[in-house]
Amino acid sequence: MTTATRAARVQLRLNDDWFEICERARLTPGRGIAALLPDGRQAALFLDREGRAYAIDNRDPFTGAAVLSRGLLGSRGGRPFVASPLLKQRFDLETGRCLDDDEVAVTVHPVRIA
Amino acid sequence: MEFAPRLMPVQVDEGGGAALLRTITGMGLTVHTGTGTQEIVTGEDGAVSAMKLSDGSELATDLVVFSAGVRPRDQLARDHGLTVGERGGITVDEQCRTSDPDVYAIGECAQAVDGRVYGLVAPGYEMAQTAAAAMAADREARFTGADLSTKLKLLGVDVASFGDAHGTAEGCLNVVYSDSRSGTYKKLVMGAGGELLGGVLVGDAEAYGLLRPLTGTVPPLPPEQLVLPAGAGAPVALGPESLPASAVICSCHNVTKDAIQACATLPEVKKCTKAGTGCGSCVKVIGQLLPHSGDKGLCDCFGQTRQELYEIVRVLRITSFRALLDGHGREAARGGEGCEVCKPAVGSIIASLAPTIGAEGHVLDGEQAALQDTNDHFLANLQKNGSYSVVPRIPGGEITPEKLIVIGEVARDFGLYTKITGGQRIDLFGARVEQLPMIWTRLVDAGFESGHAYGKALRTVKSCVGQTWCRYGVQDSVRMAIDLELRYRGLRAPHKLKSAVSGCARECAEAQSKDFGVIATASGWNLYVGGNGGATPRHADLLAQDLDDAELVRLIDRFLMFYIRTADRLERTAAWLERIDGGLDHVRDVVVHDSLGICAELEALMADHVTHYRDEWAATLDDPERSRASCPS
Numbered sequence: 001m002t003t004a005t006r007a008a009r010v011q012l013r014l015n016d017d018w019f020e021i022c023e024r025a026r027l028t029p030g031r032g033i034a035a036l037l038p039d040g041r042q043a044a045l046f047l048d049r050e051g052r053a054y055a056i057d058n059r060d061p062f063t064g065a066a067v068l069s070r071g072l073l074g075s076r077g078g079r080p081f082v083a084s085p086l087l088k089q090r091f092d093l094e095t096g097r098c099l100d101d102d103e104v105a106v107t108v109h110p111v112r113i114a
Numbered sequence: 115m116e117f118a119p120r121l122m123p124v125q126v127d128e129g130g131g132a133a134l135l136r137t138i139t140g141m142g143l144t145v146h147t148g149t150g151t152q153e154i155v156t157g158e159d160g161a162v163s164a165m166k167l168s169d170g171s172e173l174a175t176d177l178v179v180f181s182a183g184v185r186p187r188d189q190l191a192r193d194h195g196l197t198v199g200e201r202g203g204i205t206v207d208e209q210c211r212t213s214d215p216d217v218y219a220i221g222e223c224a225q226a227v228d229g230r231v232y233g234l235v236a237p238g239y240e241m242a243q244t245a246a247a248a249m250a251a252d253r254e255a256r257f258t259g260a261d262l263s264t265k266l267k268l269l270g271v272d273v274a275s276f277g278d279a280h281g282t283a284e285g286c287l288n289v290v291y292s293d294s295r296s297g298t299y300k301k302l303v304m305g306a307g308g309e310l311l312g313g314v315l316v317g318d319a320e321a322y323g324l325l326r327p328l329t330g331t332v333p334p335l336p337p338e339q340l341v342l343p344a345g346a347g348a349p350v351a352l353g354p355e356s357l358p359a360s361a362v363i364c365s366c367h368n369v370t371k372d373a374i375q376a377c378a379t380l381p382e383v384k385k386c387t388k389a390g391t392g393c394g395s396c397v398k399v400i401g402q403l404l405p406h407s408g409d410k411g412l413c414d415c416f417g418q419t420r421q422e423l424y425e426i427v428r429v430l431r432i433t434s435f436r437a438l439l440d441g442h443g444r445e446a447a448r449g450g451e452g453c454e455v456c457k458p459a460v461g462s463i464i465a466s467l468a469p470t471i472g473a474e475g476h477v478l479d480g481e482q483a484a485l486q487d488t489n490d491h492f493l494a495n496l497q498k499n500g501s502y503s504v505v506p507r508i509p510g511g512e513i514t515p516e517k518l519i520v521i522g523e524v525a526r527d528f529g530l531y532t533k534i535t536g537g538q539r540i541d542l543f544g545a546r547v548e549q550l551p552m553i554w555t556r557l558v559d560a561g562f563e564s565g566h567a568y569g570k571a572l573r574t575v576k577s578c579v580g581q582t583w584c585r586y587g588v589q590d591s592v593r594m595a596i597d598l599e600l601r602y603r604g605l606r607a608p609h610k611l612k613s614a615v616s617g618c619a620r621e622c623a624e625a626q627s628k629d630f631g632v633i634a635t636a637s638g639w640n641l642y643v644g645g646n647g648g649a650t651p652r653h654a655d656l657l658a659q660d661l662d663d664a665e666l667v668r669l670i671d672r673f674l675m676f677y678i679r680t681a682d683r684l685e686r687t688a689a690w691l692e693r694i695d696g697g698l699d700h701v702r703d704v705v706v707h708d709s710l711g712i713c714a715e716l717e718a719l720m721a722d723h724v725t726h727y728r729d730e731w732a733a734t735l736d737d738p739e740r741s742r743a744s745c746p747s
């Protein structure tokens with residue numbers, strides 16, 4: 001039996017490895033944070049109200065600004081999305097697809113809480 | 115000056131032209147029809163002095179404005195020896211093929227087989243389809259001409275025409291309704307079998323969205339009822355439900371009613387069918403065809419309006435978004451996350467009622483933090499490159515040299531671009547998220563507070579220098595502006611609030627373009643409400659006159675709280691005043707004469723706000739948790 005002394009952490013899958021981002025307590029349900037990845041890219045991490053974590057690329061493809069982590073989390077038909085804080089396009093957090101433009105999508109990163 | 119015998123000869127018929135002419139003449143314009151310009155006469159100095167007309171008369175004038183039609187841009191075709199029409203336009207056949215069979219032309223550079231050049235988007239799409247089909251060796255595709263239905267506004271007068279507007283079909287009959295008093299003219303062209311062939315609408319083109327899709331079918335109502343104004347013997351209004359499934363609703367993209375009804379929401383319609391993304395004139399009808407039509411709900415998550423949600427939150431003292439969503443949201447949205455529309459709207463309602471319902475007061479506390487738009491979350495304004503701008507409050511626009519120096523030093527040290535705003539304060543642009551707490555530490559130390567430029571809240575109370583310096587001033591406008599700005603700072607509202615105070619009727623502070631504006635009189639203050647600048651300017655209305663200081667503040671308290679209680683999401687006071695039943699008179703009854711008996715309550719709400727106000731930035735910096743919340747990346 002393990003004792004839970006270590007705080008839960010959010011980890012992101014990168015090159016077949018789990019990359020540690022931060023303690024889960026750093027995340028506020030309904031909001032995102034931005035994380036700098038070793039390769040220089042940025043990921044946007046979110047926690048929903050059930051405590052599930054999601055990660056997508058932080059760059060808003062419509063404006064080129066790294067701002068998706070600052071968007072508002074929402075859900076529609078049970079699927080979570082984030083709305084870009086700039087021009088409000090919505091991105092599905094599970095598939096990365098833009099809900100307002102079929103031709104646009106962002107990268108999704110597998111993420112876990114361990 | 116119109117060369118044709120009537121205005122807009124292509125769109126409207128003689129009757130419609132006459133109605134249009136009457137309305138426009140009534141606006142004080144003189145219109146010459148059936149007349150051409152022979153010569154423009156200039157005076158000694160070379161300036162225009164008159165126009166010689168084709169009927170021999172002369173018209174004195176200082177200025178000539180030309181309006182010319184479109185001319186096809188066909189130079190490329192000419193340079194390469196393709197055949198072009200006499201009046202321009204690359205000649206194409208029914209397959210949109212030019213005189214060189216390997217070259218196609220579509221859109222307004224081409225002259226179609228019917229000899230016309232189409233400058234509208236719908237025929238352009240149709241020609242593109244035809245050309246594509248022809249290239250794919252489909253011999254069937256043909257473009258022989260297009261529907262020129264349009265709806266537009268001429269000097270504010272609605273004009274629409276659709277289908278066979280001029281009644282050229284054999285055996286067709288007209289049904290006409292004309293009322294010269296109101297400047298309305300409506301004509302429907304009916305075929306021998308009772309089918310609607312086309313029509314002209316002038317002065318009132320409301321029915322266009324429904325009539326055009328009915329073209330080619332036998333309408334569900336007798337034609338005379340389709341042209342009569344509502345209430346004048348028109349027993350049933352013709353709703354979009356009565357359209358046949360095959361009726362074309364979006365003529366730009368040729369989308370039918372059944373295709374639209376296969377979708378659930380407007381964004382879905384736009385995405386799946388492209389309907390409503392061309393000229394946009396069909397969007398209203400699309401809205402009526404969708405399942406939620408008539409649904410005034412805030413968003414997909416809530417079936418209530420903002421005002422209804424405000425009442426629920428106030429009466430039931432609901433202090434969290436989750437509780438509101440799970441208890442009062444639409445069935446399908448309960449237990450979910452909400453969305454980008456309702457989260458900030460509910461956040462604002464809870465924030466403006468916080469002291470009264472016992473919710474946490476600070477916008478970064480608890481769950482509130484997750485409801486705010488990024489601007490509210492970082493207490494700064496997001497700019498297009500992802501950086502933020504910072505606006506410290508400068509009440510009434512009055513500032514000491516010491517404070518000016520601090521702003522200058524902060525801007526210099528953090529490399530910020532500075533700009534004086536229209537609201538008499540200074541905007542510092544280009545701050546990175548992680549710099550915000552450092553910037554604000556210095557500003558707060560120097561005595562600055564958040565200017566709430568990021569929030570749906572009071573922005574500024576602008577002022578002129580007033581009595582202290584100006585020889586015309588009759589009251590101390592700067593002092594009043596500062597008092598008002600300090601009283602209402604931090605107040606969360608459905609939209610931003612702006613105000614101004616002028617020291618006399620010369621109105622240098624432009625108070626009449628503000629949500630609430632104050633103008634000094636010899637015996638006190640006049641209060642104006644519902645003004646707006648921006649894209650839809652509106653002059654404020656006078657609410658009350660010659661008020662003393664206390665009366666003025668009491669009326670503004672009531673006015674603002676009544677607005678916050680009853681306005682829709684993102685509805686400025688100007689739009690709210692225009693929308694609510696009874697308009698200005700009703701608002702005056704409520705806030706001046708207390709016709710609803712709620713004034714004591716409105717004043718108490720404002721008193722709660724004033725006592726509980728705390729600067730958000732100072733509070734954020736005091737509390738490491740909040741500081742971190744505002745700066746997570």
Ligand code: SF4
Binds near residue numbers: 617
């Ligand atoms: S509004 Fe009147 S008091 Fe104020 S600056 Fe203008 S003229 Fe002077």
